[in-house]
Amino acid sequence: QVQLQESGPGLVKPSETLSLTCTVSGASVGRYYWNWIRQTPGKGLEWIGYVYNSGSTNYNPSLRGRVTFSVDTSRNQFSLKLTSVTAADTAVYYCASSLFGYFDPWGRGTAVTVSS
Amino acid sequence: EIVLTQSPGTLSLSPGERATLSCRASQSVSDNYLAWYQQKPGQAPRLLISVASSRATGIPDRFSGSGSGTDFTLSISRLEPEDFAVYYCQQYGSSPRTFGQGTRLEIK
Numbered sequence: 001q002v003q004l005q006e007s008g009p010g011l012v013k014p015s016e017t018l019s020l021t022c023t024v025s026g027a028s029v030g031r032y033y034w035n036w037i038r039q040t041p042g043k044g045l046e047w048i049g050y051v052y053n054s055g056s057t058n059y060n061p062s063l064r065g066r067v068t069f070s071v072d073t074s075r076n077q078f079s080l081k082l083t084s085v086t087a088a089d090t091a092v093y094y095c096a097s098s099l100f101g102y103f104d105p106w107g108r109g110t111a112v113t114v115s116s
Numbered sequence: 117e118i119v120l121t122q123s124p125g126t127l128s129l130s131p132g133e134r135a136t137l138s139c140r141a142s143q144s145v146s147d148n149y150l151a152w153y154q155q156k157p158g159q160a161p162r163l164l165i166s167v168a169s170s171r172a173t174g175i176p177d178r179f180s181g182s183g184s185g186t187d188f189t190l191s192i193s194r195l196e197p198e199d200f201a202v203y204y205c206q207q208y209g210s211s212p213r214t215f216g217q218g219t220r221l222e223i224k
Contacts, residue, residue, distance in 0.1 A: 045161070045204060045215040060212040061117075094160055101208030102151035104172065106160035 002026040004095050004107035012089075012114050018082040022095030022107060029071050030054045033098040034078045036069070038091035039109070046091075050098060051078055085114045118142055118207050122216035128224040135192040137219045139205035144185045146209030152181055152190045153204045155218075161204060165190065197223075 008020035022034065036048040049059035051069040059067050068081045082089060092111050096103040119142040129135055139150065148168040153161035163172045165181035168188055178193040192199055200223050205216040 044217050045206075047213040047215070049212075058211055062212070096160075098208070100166065101149055101213075102163060102166045102206065103153075103161070104163040104166075106162075109160050 002097055002105055004097065004105060006093060006095050006107045006110040008093075008110060008112070010111055010113060012085055012112060013116050014086055014114055015084055018080070018085050018089060018112060018114070020080045020093055020095075020110065020112070021077050022079070023075070023077050024097075025076070027097070028073070029076050029078050030073050033101075034069075034071070035096045035098050035103060036080045037094045037096055037103065037106075038089075039094065040091045048080065048082075087114050090114045117212055118145065118210055118214050120205050120207060120214055120216035122203075122205060122219045124219060125217075126220045126222060128222050129195055130224045131195050131197055133195050135190075135195055135199070135221055137190040137203055137221070139183075139188040139190070139216050141186040141188070141207060145188075145207045148184050148188075149207060149209035150181075150183070150188050151206045151208065153206065154199075154201050155204065156201045164203075192221075195221075 003025045005023045012018045033050045033052040035050040051057050054071045066083045071078045092109045094109045096106040121140045123138045150168045152165040155161040169181040180191045182189050202218045202220050204218050
């Protein structure tokens with residue numbers, strides 16, 4: 001059974017970089033597609049992008065230029081970095097697997113607030 | 117980008133009634149790659165339906181999906197108390213993946 005768990009700071013200052021990690025159990029991060037999704041009250045659910053084959057990526061154009069994914073196969077983790085954050089990046093961030101395109105399973109999510 | 121519009125925004129029904137939720141796409145969803153999710157407060161979304169009509173593992177058969185092209189429906193035949201939640205559709209036929217804004221199913 002695949003399980004995912006997000007981790008990272010809950011508070012980030014404006015203009016800084018948001019960094020989150022998703023730890024995977026029950027599957028290898030070297031296989032399948034691994035996604036980041038965020039949820040805000042205003043914009044709802046927004047797909048950020050995915051990483052697969054330990055390094056190939058597909059980012060949502062709305063965030064392209066600010067987002068970078070990476071994979072650490074030794075720790076079975078994948079990570080998100082989002083630069084130059086603003087209050088609009090305040091959200092609950094989820095990681096999720098998508099072997100066939102739909103998202104299943106999801107992590108529990110981690111809330112990130114952008115504020116000074 | 118495919119925009120998904122869900123209706124109604126809120127649906128008020130009683131346990132035992134039938135719920136019908138709609139998801140309309142701004143353009144045809146490739147191969148009917150349309151999924152439905154249920155989200156309860158404080159939880160991550162949970163996959164219910166994939167490829168428009170295929171129930172995920174462990175999902176009760178009172179949940180059913182239908183539709184093709186640009187018009188999709190999630191039906192819940194007999195509402196149980198645990199079914200009152202927010203429901204989202206999502207397309208994965210093209211990039212970027214997109215979600216609908218959600219339908220809140222509340223107890224009448």
